[in-house]
Structure formats: C-alpha cells, structure tokens
Amino acid sequence: MTDFKMTRRKALGMALATAGAMMTSPAWAEVDFSGKTIEWIIPFSAGGGSDTWARFNAPLLSKYLPGQPTVVVVNEPGGGSTKGANLFAVRAKPDGLTLLGTSGSTQFPYLLGDPRVKYEYKDWKIAMAAPTGGVVYTSPSTGVEAVADLAKLKGQKLTYASQGATSLDLVPLLGFKLMGLDVQHVFGFKGRGDGRLAFERGETNIDYQTSSAYIKNVQPLVEAGQAVPLFSWGVLDEAGTIVRDPNFPDIPSFPEAYEMLTGMAPEGDDYDAFVAFFIAGFPAQKMAVLPKGTPDDIVAAFNAAFETMKQDPEYLANKQAVLGSYEQVTGGKAEGLFEMGTTISTQNRKNVVDMLGAHYGVKLGE
Amino acid sequence: MADTLLAALSALMTFDHLLYMLIGVTVGLVIGVIPGLGGIAGLSLLMPFLYGMDDISALAMLIGLVAVIPTSDTFSSVLMGIPGSSASQATVLDGFPLARQGQAARALSAAFISSMFGGIFGAVVLTGFVVVARPLILMFGSAELFMLALFGLSMVAVLAGRSLAKGLAACAVGLLIGSIGGAPATGEFRMTFGMGYLYDGIPLVVIGLGLFAVPEISDLLRRNASISDRPPLGSGWAKGFRDWYSNIWLSIRCSGMGCMIGAIPGLGGSVVDWIAYGHAVQTCKNPENFGKGDPRGVVAPESANNAMQGGALLPTMLFGIPGSGSMAVFLGGMVLLGMEPGPAMVTTNLDVTYSVIWSLALANVMGAGICLLLAIPISRLTQIRFPLLAPFMITLICFAAFQATRDIGDLLALLSLGLLGILMKRFAWPRPAMLIGFVLAPQSETYLYQAVQFYDWSFVTRPGVIIIGVLTLASVIFGIRKRVDDTGHVVSASKDTDEHEGRWTSRAPQIIFALMIVGLLIAGLKDALDQSFLAAVFPASVAVVGLAMALWLLPELIAGHRGHVSHYDSELDGETVGKAGIGGLWGGAFWIGGLVLASALIGFYLAMILFFVAFLHVRARAKPLQTLIMTAAAAAFILLIAKMLSLNFPSGLAQSYLDLPWPFR
Known part of the structure; x- marks a missing residue:
C-alpha cells in the first residue's frame, strides 16, 4: 500500500515535473517550422554580394532548421538598404518567419545617424555573422616595391577609386587619413571591381579588394609586378583587438602598418572611430538578424542551424567562392561582433560626420 | 585552344545539359514576351x-535564359507596339507598322533571324576575343567612356524628329x-x-514602359479595334528571311556595334537598339520608309541586341x-x-568559358527556332479586338514596373511618365531622345x-578620346541630314507640312505643353542651384541647354507660320482625327490611373482583380462568363509568377490596418 502510494506520488510528481519542464521550454520541443515559409529579407537588388550570400545560405538553412521550412530570399532594395531594413523593423513579427540580412551599407548609415534610418539594431537579435577582410595594395609607380617602403607613400599624391564617402569605402578613407596619407578619393565607382579596373588602367595608384577578389584578381598582378600589397585590414581576435589576417600571414595588418609608418601603435578617438566602422564593415559586415522580441528558443534554433550547416558538403564545396576564407559565426562570437559593429560613441560619430561634411560635402541632415 | 573548344562542345552535347538549356531558353522566351520583364526577373526565377x-x-x-530574352521580346514590340524589354524599343518603330499592315509574320521572322545571327555573331566574337580581350577592355578609361556616352547622345541628332529644338529639349529633360x-x-x-522613392532615381524599366508602352496602349484602346486592320498576308517566313539576307551587311555592322557596346564595362547597353536604329537610318540608302514599316528598321536593332549579350559576358567573366x-x-x-x-x-577555367560561349550560340539557335514556330499562332493576337487584350497588357506593365x-512609387512613376509619354506623342516630342x-x-x-x-582637362588630347570624338561628330552630321521623327519617319527639317485650317487658339495645347517642359527644366535648375558645385554643375548645365532650346521653340510655336516644322498636335493633324468610333485621348490613362489608385488603397493584387472585372464588363463589354474566365486566368498567372519570384505585391492603405494573408498582404 505504502509502496503503491509512494509510487503514485512519485509518478505524479514526475509527471508534474515533466509538464513544468515542458512549459519552461527546452528549444527542441517547441520550435518547429514544418510547412512554414521563412522570408529572408535582403535590402539589396538581386545579384549583389548580399543577395548571393543569402542565396548561398538559404537552402542550407532550410535543410537544418527544425521542420525543414522553405526559406525564400526576398529582395527589398532602396535607399542604400535603409528602406528594406526600415520595413523589416516595422513589419516583421517575432515568430522566426522573417529574417533580415544586413550589410556594412546597412550598418554605416545607422552609425552615422542618417535621417533615413528608422531601425534600431539594439532591438534585434543576431542569428549569424559573416566576416570578411581585405587587402590594400599600391602601384609600383609610387616607388614602393615592398611593404618596407611604406614610408615612401608619405607626401606622395595618391588616388583612390571610391564608391562614395559614406559607402563601405569610408573605412579606407578613415584609414588612409589616420596614416596621414594624401589620398584623392574619386567617387562614383559602382563597386570594388570597377575600382580595380581603374587601378589596372593606371587611373588610380592605391586600391583595396576584399580577400577572395584579391586572391583571384590582384595576386596575378602582384606576380606580374604590377601591384604591391601593403597591408590587410586585419581580423578581430577573441579579445577584440585587430590582428594579422590568417589568410595573408605575410602581409601586415592595418595597426602593424600604422606602427611601421609612425613608430607608434594607433590609439585615440580617431582610431576608435576607424575601428567602429572597420568592425561594421569587415568582421561584422554581413549579419542575419531576427526581429525585436524573438523568443530565445527560436534564436537558438537559428544558431544551431547555421552552426550545423558548416559540415554540409554543399556548404564546404562553395563557401570559398561566396565567403572567401572566413568562417560564418554564431552564438557568443556573433553577439560580440554584433555589439561592436553597431556601436559608436556620440563624440566619434560627430567627428566623422563633421569631417565628411567639411572635406567631402556630405550632408546627412536632409 | 581548339581542343578546349571542342571538348567544351562535346561536354555540352549531352541530353542532360541540352535539357537544362531548353528549360532556360523556355523561361527566357516567356519572360521576354511579357513587357517590362527582363533578364533580372528571369534569372531570379531560376536562381x-x-x-x-x-x-x-x-x-x-x-x-x-539570358540569350533569348532579346529574341522573344520582339513579339510584343512588333505585334502591339509595346517594347517587350528595354532591348527592343527601337524595333517598335518599323515592326509595329508592318504588323498593322498585316505583315506581322514577315516582321517577326526578319527579327528572329536577325536575332539569331546577332547572337551567333556575338558568340563567334567572344570565341576569338576572349583570350585577348583583357588589354583591349583596359584601353577604355573614364575619359574614353565619357566620349562613348557622348557618342550615344549624338544619336539624338538623328532621332530628334522634325524639330531639332524639341529633340534637344526632350534630351535635356531626359538627362535631368x-x-x-x-x-x-x-x-x-x-x-x-522629399519623396523617399526618388532617392535612388527612377528605374529604367519604369521610364521605358511609361514613355513607350502606356501611350501605345492608350492609342490602341481609343481605336477600339483589333491591331491589324486587314487579314494576315501568308506566312511571311521567306519574305522575312529575304529581308534579313538582303541587308546582311547592315546586320553584321549592327551585330559588331552591339557586341562592342556590350563588351565595354560601364556602358550598359540599354540604348544599343537605338544606336543601331540610328545607324541604320544614317547609313542606308532611300531612308524615306523608316517608321512606316521598313524591314531594315527591324533587322538593325534585333541584330544588335542579341549580339550585345555576347559582348556583355566579357567584362562579367x-x-x-x-x-x-x-x-x-x-x-x-x-x-x-x-x-x-x-x-x-x-587560363585554367577556359573550358568553362567556352562552354558558356557554346551555350550562347546554341541557345540563340534554339530560341529563334522556337520563336519562328510560334510566330504564326502568336501573330493571330493582332486579329483580336484590343479592348480584350488591354487589361492583360495594363496589368502586366504595372506588374513589371513594380518589379x-x-x-508603390514605381506605379505612381509609371503613371506620371505615362501621362508625359501620351502628351509627348500627341505633340511629336521625340521620346527616344528623352530615353537616350x-x-x-x-x-x-x-x-x-x-x-x-x-587627367585634368588634358584628357581631351588622349588618342582614344579624339577618335571617338571624330566618330561622334560624323554621327551628328549624318544625323542632322537624315532626321527621323517620333514614329521613325525620316523628315526634312525645312519642309513644311499641311496644317489643318483653324484659329490661332488651336495651337494653345502645344504651347501649354512646351511651357510645362519649361517648368520641369526650371524646377531642375532651381534644385541644382541649392547643391554644392560638383553636384550642381551637370543638372544645371543640362537645364540651361534645355531652356535655351525651349526659348528657340516657343516663338516658333506662338508666331510661326501655319505648317511650321515645330507644330504638331495629333488631335488636329493625326490619322485618327475625324474618324468614327475613336475614343478620348485619356481613356487609357484613366484606366491605368484607376488601377494605380486602387492599388494604393487596397493593394495591387485585389486591385488587379477588381480592375479586370470592371474593365472587361464596362469597357470591353465582355459577357459575364468570359469576364470570369479571363479574370481568373490572369489572377492565377500573376500569382504564379509572384510566387516563383517570391514577391510581395505593393500593399495599399487597407493593408496598414488589416493583416491579410499573402498575396493580399
């Protein structure tokens, strides 16, 4: 009898405990996207880097999310990506069925305080971040034959083909300025590829390419003696400092090059401002974010899907072409990048905006 | 190299590969037929x-897919006068008159054979040049590219129409x-x-559809009849082939131009059809039939636009x-x-490049073959009463503009530019000049x-700049000698026309329209003057040139003698004047406006369904069952493409209050 009672009580207790546990939600039990369609909003036109990145990830995401939902890429271009991000901020519900893919071009207007920006990064939850990197190179016509000659660039008139002062090319603009190089930025280029063409035609003498484009297109120029690599922008280590890019072990990082040129490690407000835009433009360039208030279990499901897809043969086969040699990150690492890539102090923002207004006629307050 | 070429061919010639190519070709043909939808939509569909x-x-x-879009886009250009994509706007000028004379099959076959030839020409050029193209492409720096843009603009001279002042003013408005x-x-x-939509500028497809498709739909709608006023003349295949064969040198020249324009990065090539058309008028003997159904006006742009795709692959790859x-x-x-x-x-991937080139050539043959087979059944569309076709066309162009x-701004811009296009057509302001x-x-x-x-201003002494400059000058001189008007008719600038009898006040509408253009130019100038020098100098100069042209034109309009070259008002002199059964000028715009307004209120998809029912019932006077079937078919078709493109339709005011499921969202 007693035994039975005990057993019954035990059983009841166990049942209650199980029910209670289920109510407080282990992720696997509740998140199920079977039969659902997930829209991945890309605030750019079809065919660009962000679009390709999302289209590369979408089928894999579909395969590894619980319930194998359909994942479609929806292009909402306009306003240099601010339009699509604004729409996402207003429209998307926290049910995991809408995802936004941002890029440096979405982060920069936010960091600069562009009045077209109606979205708030801090509301969103990061699901995945895709870092990238780049290498700055110059023409041998400057007299520079190797990185060691970097100092020869000082005082020379350099020309750079830029996509615009508030575009991703703001990073080289701030970087060159920090180094004290005299660079004339010629605007209106359609992309880095367009800029590289101007370099190859001899119209410019300093340029940078993202890593995979550098390897494919500039490496041959280096071998032919038509280009000299100077420095990579670098990558972030665990502590959040910029270190040498492992893809280019023989090329110094930006801070190293700065030290070679000036004899000191870079520091101060201007450097902090550069770092803020650098992180938003390179280590945290592309991010997949979920809307405000998305429950943690849904975020966890996305994290897990992005993490497990890395073993998929399809992912391994094509990642080099799409991602370069950088690994997509999730979880704490992604959160760190997300935080750093969307934060700038008020004073640093004002300094950059004022400088852009004074030197390049940029007006943001319209 | 020859080994790689053959290896690439044999790799391609398996059942699987050809099947996939056929799928691409089929999708491309369908996308090309639909006005306004082009390569971007098609590729997104397959991605x-x-x-x-x-x-x-x-x-x-x-x-x-990419190869055959400029082949099949000819259908709507020739049959309805509505460009199927931006690559075949110029085909309309002579293709459409041929269709109205019952020679649609002839125009279509000439176009398809030219397209096929141009496509194969592009592939051949690619084969030969791909290995050596790099240094050639690098020869075109920013200075040479600027000169090439000027060369393109020089085509305005030949496309300016009867009044050079109108042509240049229209071009200035286009530049603005x-x-x-x-x-x-x-x-x-x-x-x-202050409009968010305008921050990115107006998209080309909206401009193209607004200026060319909307006026043509309105015009066809007023006539209330079928497009062709007589039964079709035979099959026309042989005739079409002879039209191409007897102009083979023109076809070769235009293919070469198309290929080159496509190959130079940064030039785009969306005006390649106009450049080819202008070239045909400049160089052909006996140009007086251009615009009235001269097959050379079909051969030239169609050869060029397919060849361009081959050229365009060079900078891409x-x-x-x-x-x-x-x-x-x-x-x-x-x-x-x-x-x-x-x-x-x-180098290492040369086999991939050659398989791309072979695919290009094969796809062009496939595409032209399928189009030739379809030419006769599809040209029967011209025998249908247009009001029954109109709701399809209107829905499709709105859908394409929205792409x-x-x-929703795309639809509003389409409507505004459509109104501008209708007025430009009425008063013979050359729309090609504005587009260029x-x-x-x-x-x-x-x-x-x-x-x-x-380079500083010394760029003008670069050899490339000088060569292109001389070509541009020649093009302007040839152009001014042989000018064609808005519909492609070659005109002589000095010849007066017979003008209707009437009071002076009958000129008021065209004077008011010219003043509206002046208003536009002044608005542009005023805006430019608020900008910094580098942002202002281009629009301000353009506006000033446009205003100077208007100052030249206005006195002619007001005080010019009767029949002066600058005068034209199709409501007074056009072919529809005084004929029975002609509707009002604004009928078409009214219906399109209705669809746009309804979209803004209740979203595009619901609006489109209501529009179909209303149009077929009220305007086309279709029977209830017919209305139902046609509406359902159109709704299903639009839904299918939207689903495949994973597209959200423009939402209206209602959607901001109500949470509706897709496709009404």
Missing part, C-alpha cells in the same frame, strides 16, 4: 534551382530625370522633392564587372556555383567627373 546542379548544366540554363538621386561626386540627393542588371544576377549565379570570375577564366524596386538622355545621364556625368579628376 533557387541552381542549388545542387552540376556546373555545365547550370551555366547552360542561365545562358539559355536621369540625374535624380545621389550625385556621383558628392552623394548629395538631387530633385528628390573576365573582370567580375557586370555590365547590366541581368549580368549582375548572372554573376551572382556563377558565384553560387562556386566559380569566381577573373583572369583565370581564360523594378518593389515600391535618361540612360546616358549618369554615365556622362560620372565619367566626365572622373576623367577630370584623373
């Missing part, structure tokens, strides 16, 4: 299927509209007038620089397949600014 495909099949499919949005040098936003929107999507597709464009495409940026200005505005401005930055 999700690339996952897991083998490289050669996938490339064959993508190339198949083309500079809406961020300034290339400073990023300042120009002429946005060699440099990773897409020359056009559809090439950008193609490039994205290559990357998804794990292929990176670059110099390796002519541009997926903003629009397309070349960003290129002229950006490349001039860059050239001055890089």
